[in-house]
Amino acid sequence: MPSTDLILKMMILMWITVMLFNKIADSAQTKGISQPNSMISADVGDNVILHCFRLGEENTNSVVWYKQKVGHEPWVIVTVQHEPKYENEFKPPKFNIEKEKEKGSFHLKIANVEPSDEATYYCGLRDFLTRFGNGTFLAVTGDGDVKVSVLQSSALNSVPAGASVTLQCSVLSESRAADLQVLWFRAAPPQSHPQIIYTHHSSSHQCESGSSTHTCVYNFSKNILSLNDTGTYYCAVAVCGKIIFGNGTRIKLKESVDPVVIFLAVALGVCMVVIFAHVVSCKERSCEYCSGRSQDSMVKKIPNQSRDAVELNFAASHVNKKRGKKERAHDNVYTEVMYSPLS
Template identity: 40%
Template sequence: MWIKQKHGEKPLVIATSYHDQPAVFHNGFDMSGRFETQIAALTFNLTISNIEPSDTATYYCATTFLYDITFGEGTFLIVKGTSLTTHEVLQQPPIEYVQSGDSVTLECTVNTEGCSEDHSLFWLRHGSRESTAGIVYKNRSDQCEKSYETGSSTQSCIYKLPKTNLGLADAGTYYCAVAACGVILFGSGTKLDITGENLQVADSFFIHVLIFSNIILFLAIVLFVGVQCKKHSEGSPNYEMSLDAHSLLAGNPIKSY
């Protein structure tokens, strides 16, 4: 089956197919003639023609076996159209350099025109070692600082994301995503680079500890080997024989006892 879910709405089944049989459409998705399916062995593809802004949503494919339902990861489709010209999302600066332990406030400015619907704004972070971005915070529509341009119907709304006591886990690129008027827009992102003296001190301290521990380990090994050699020499059964051989080589007779 194919399922469509718009932000904030319940999922809708688009089409289903049983054992590679021709697809059956649901919820009126066959009325416009824009949705088609292609069925083959182990494949069930969905094609949407004449894309419209209302097609912006997340599309999931799923399979059922008895009472078990398995979903795919989903495809998030964002349609760029004329309705997007009434919205603009700005993020500044592109890169923010801060020191470990410091605080910073990220900003996202949303300019709107001709749309009275309240916004839903999400902050997402994408770390350097992560494959996907995750939501870290959601702003309410009443948490923005509103302003109006003189002689214009454009409204600006500034959302803020405060971050305190920053550490390495906070590094990454932060994106603001605005959902309003049936569309979702993303900012260009602000990369948060954690640098500074605190990290350098921590690295320097770690290096010195590592060097010191290696020196202690080396001295311990040398001491252990020296003690073992001394014990081996004192307890060797060939100790007196070596002395007699030395006397013989020196020309001294070997004494018998």
């Protein structure tokens, strides 16, 4: 039977193993589904495609598209196993699943975009639970009467924690800068829609005026301290009751190993070594006990004054000769005592 100490160590080992795998699973919770575009912009009447990829060649789980308007609960649009199954409010030709030749693509096509289509669209993967992609926010920008263009700098490379980044946004319009309101949004899970994080004041930009257009450059600086500061940053212009978004600048941290994962891995290794040493020690003690009882001779080591050891071998002999009625108790004697020095 295992000792109580060994059982306790085994329980600790199992707990550390579970915690380690849970930590690794949490760091990869969106694996299996991918939505590469966190935000797209479309004019009224446009046709748009929201991209979704099911990762893994062996992945055969159902894919589900959800629509969530700001302040409302999510609605199921379509479920795809082998063939798409659309909900009543989201029927073709308005909504369609567009499968490409490449395996694992389940793109949602929305035809003739209307203002009511502005929402966040989530692609989800159903297995035991539903795992969601990062979501795609569809911004409907109006009927095209507002002549404003928003250009952002290209995506930044991964930045180390604590670094400061400066994002740049150029706004081209037929209106004067004083008539425009420039905002910065940040979109990142688990938020359901982009959130306003900064509003430019009249003195926070540089403008150049041409014959018919005005170009203004807006800079936004941000310290990237942790994952809470990562995501896609959008420059947007509010004019005439409409919001025009830029293409977004994505910021992410340089990948590093989570210290908690390192600690759990080290603790797991230490526990395994301790338990292995405990098992080996128990086996050795058991073998010594068994071998000691099976010996037919007794071996003693006695040190003398010169620190030399002498081995005494006692060979027991049983005398079975009959001596009549006077057989005495000391007929069983040690017949031979041999002294030999230990090598």
